[in-house]
Amino acid sequence: MELRDILAIKKAIDSLGEGELKPYLRFILVKIKLMKEQEGTLETTVTELIELYDELMGLQEKRAVWYPVPACTHVHIVVGDSFAGSMKQALKGLGWAETHKLITLRENYAIGPLDGLDSPEGRKARSNWFRDNITEAFEAYTEFEEEYNELLDKLEQIPEQAEVIIWTSCNACEQTGMRHAIHLMRNKRNSISVCDACAVCEELYNRPDAFINYRHSGEIPADKIREALIHLDGKGKLCAPDITRLEWEWQEIMEQAGMLRIWRDSKVLEVPVDYYDQYLLEMLDKLKPPTDDNGFLKSARLIGEAIGYCEQYIGDSYFEYRLRELIYDGILEIKGVPAAMRFYSIRRKRRAESGPPVCSLIDESTQNSENTSP
Template identity: 30%
Template sequence: MKDLYERLRELSEDEARSLLNDLLNLTVPFTEQGNGEQKALADSIVQMYEKSVQHSHSLRVEAEQRKSMVHLVCSMSDAGSLKVALSNLGNRADNEVLSFNDCFSVGPIKDIDRAEGQRSREFWQMEKLSGFMFNHHMNREHQIQRMIEKITAIAEHNSIIIWCADNAHDQVGLRFIMHLLKNRTNSVHMMNVSELFRLNAASMQTNLPHYAQGLLERDVYLNIVIGYEQAEKIIDSERRRYEAEWMELSLEECTLRIWEDGKIKLAAEEELDRRLIAIIDKLAIESEDGFVKAGAVIGELQDHYFQLIDFRFTEYRLWTLISDGCLAFRGLPNAMHQYSVRNNKGRTI
């Protein structure tokens, strides 16, 4: 018997859930069809299970009620960094962090607060972005519809902090969130890490723009998070402005957005193509045959373009240039490190 308990501890959470499900499937029929002893045992097991579930639910409700502040983030990686920082500050239990798993700088966003708009966006992503479906289904809790449900379910007494930076992805996400919070009475605040970085004189050791949360050094980021309780409140007039700007954005059919001069700029999908060709020509100087790794091309763009764009969109543009005959490729097209590209001289884009 001791060996059974030890082996139980070795089960993963999913394995334990599966085992419990199997035991319930065996037990429940005896609550109706078993003889006296079988029914009594089955009833006691089911009652024990129901009490345990109810107790766990009560603990979760109590934990949620203790949380006075909800943080909204537009990417899972940024949310992970924020959770770690809050834990380091000893404030994780009082703060809930909700995050999208998306990149709002690319793809259609028309009517994405409704099912038809979400389907349209997903179909576009399935067609254009490699590996989209795997990542999409692995993180169901962070899909747009699920996040809409979570945001609209935030209690009225909770304060809300929206985290963003100076990039089209976060700024579109900010406006989408403000649209979802329309007519809510919650106190809504904003932490723009790009602005806060510029205000942090001790961190000004580089001229590179910190256009994304992930670019901040750990200590600098933690120093910013420390001040979250003094986050700037978004006043009513600003809330109305963000809501109106979202309505304008959500009517557009474009599938690429960039951040330029403090504004979201709508761009054609071909916006990146000339930059990609120029990068390939630059890297090809050190190549004997003119071929350069696709991953190196995309990495170079991300390092010097200062825009937060899904790398899968950039790869989609590479393959468009290949299909159009502007680029040649060799290797295996399964992953960026497995194939190389070369400029087909004389072809124009």
């Protein structure tokens, strides 16, 4: 199989919403089980799996129906495939799919270099960083370029009469993505609104006795997004000074040389690359590994706990990257192969020469919370 085929398969899988993955996986596992038990003919099962493959690979063309068209009245710009999947379901549920179109920014803007992102050189530097540090980021630079050019093409297709709604929430990824979208639309004359999806849903649904505080829009189910769409009523419309300010803030973010960003005090702030190292080590110390595993803890469990208690939205891939760095630095020991978090376990290095302690840089905002996590 050639690299371009692997990349095409990965792109098809990444484009699936969270609710779409399980039915496909369930179907595949059932068919494999039938093959193992020799129930039904092998030829029939293979044919069905090939049909499923063709369907999945053709989903990209079906998704083209969400591209801006001349007659559309609204264009929604969202950050992340998970939120995009829920937004599509919400728009379909309201019967708005014909007039409301969708553009997805697929970047995790909280991590990796952003300097020069609007230039081929900057995009290549970002692609190289992900290739070198994030285990699942094996995409070629050419694919990164294709996605970026596709994004520009979609933005160019937005008709002048369409209202543009850029969705965001209180995290560095979506806040930075929102500013990037405004920068990319600087030559468009459309009306632009910014909507905080998490804040709207919390206002609509939270009660003193039952509430959810969302960290990113991808956590919101489609039915709640549908209600948020109904209650928009033209709120959040930006004036010219707002657009200028946000575009300038994007330029400031791009000038930062760091690889990690957080959202604090209504700003996207650059923090050191090892900002969460001490947090991960403290979390490791709190968790109890299985008694029969010589003190080793599955890295996937540690990362899951770290994500669950972290008030910032960073993504599991960055935590896994920092675990590997702690291993390389001699602070942690490893059992297994660090090809992906599910393949290895870790523990504190037990030799005295385990290296200097990692400086604590835990988010100040967490010191007043019930949790001791950033």
